[in-house]
Amino acid sequence: MSDLEASLLAHLNSGGDVPDSRSYASSLGVTHKELEDVIKSLAAFRIVESKDITKETWVLTDEAKGYLASGSPEAQLLAAIPPEGASKDVLKEKLGSILDIGMKTAAKNKWIGFEKGNKDLVLRKVDTIKDELQEQLKRLESGEVLSDKVIDDLKRRKLIMKEKTSCYALKKGPQFVAKRKKLATDVTQEHLRSGDWKDLEFKDYNFGAQGQPISVGYVQPLLEVREEIQNIFLQMGFTEMPTNNYVESSFWNFDALYQPQQHPARDSHDTFFLQAPATTKQLIEAYLEKVKEVHQCGGYGSKGYGYDWKRDEAEKNLLRTHTTAVSARMLYKLAQEKPFAPKRYYSIDRVFRNEAVDRTHLAEFHQIEGLICDYGLTLGDLIGVLEDFFSRLGMSKLRFKPAYNPYTEPSMEIFSYHEGLKKWVEVGNSGMFRPEMLLPMGLPEGVNVIAWGLSLERPTMILYGIDNIRDLFGPKVDFNLIKSNPLCRLGLQ
């Protein structure tokens, strides 16, 4: 029990009351805040009863505080005049702005006069004075009640102003005790050894108290949503593709996907090309020949693009612009395994595009990609799988719009109705890989591949209500936002 608490309880116990906690605090020589803490703790246990009161009191203005310390302007003036008198200019230099105020009152009190014929020389007419103003200010400061006339006078001179203060009136509460027993919160080794645990009174548990924040690692929203989506793929029987190569050749990123070499996406305005090593030497010759052939002249029922395909262009290294480059590698690998076995593959990893960075675009983002490879797949299968996949993400209202990709035919953009935004938003792109892509790889006739891709950032932003992608990814991300993310959310929409 603090000394302050002991004094207050003793005071109340001996019949005293506390009508104003502020003056009680100053009588004890403590700040009101210190007393307030004790009052709150005692009131919580109803040991004392406290009533809030607000009072208006007169307090000194800054000007008055100066006079309280150094004397009233008239007293300061008197002190500044030597026996032989002084000119106004000299006094002005000594006293500054208070000279005029001091002169007025000093003249009214007949403390000063002027030399005959020289209105500029100020003479003192009295030897000693009583500084009444300073006295009044002192009395007010010590809490004395001054007469209405004095108050009016000080108010007129703008030396005091009204201020609202709050304090408490205190009396004994229903649970009053002269001395508070300290309740134990823990049984310590000491208690057990001495045996005094038998007599201890324990503090009740506060089940409503908030726990300490736990200082552990927090999961970035992108990683959290990535895991959710990964789980959906795994539940649907998909296997993850190895996506650990950010650097890819143009061949796998574009040529293998039947994307012509003049296609605008292959421009350095859209794609980051590598300076060193600028090219790859690791292309598979036999397959490369087939890809060249299908671009130039077609085959497998296709006319091809009819242009002069260049190996140099295919050898250029770049930062992959989509994870479909990985899908191409995996499908090629699958085509080499005999006999053919159907597969479901997925990946979620980073891709790079040479884009102007703004609220919704970064030069790098994460792409989610899924594909199924089997005999006799149709567009109906693609729509069915997409409906299954997206409904697991909480998006069950889907619409499809015909689109174009060099490597898929037919192709469809995927839209989902966003209940929060009350509109259809584009959530992905999809299609059936072209025979011009699959047959040169060596996949058997009749095998189709249905595939789709979307960004990881977009659903995450919708889910977390983030409207600037830079708040989600990159150096401007606020760690507190990550720490305070809810553990559980309802659906993706």
Ligand code: PHE
């Ligand atoms: N690669 C496409 C993109 O970058 C996504 C996609 C994947 C489209 C597979 C169709 C099939 O947007």
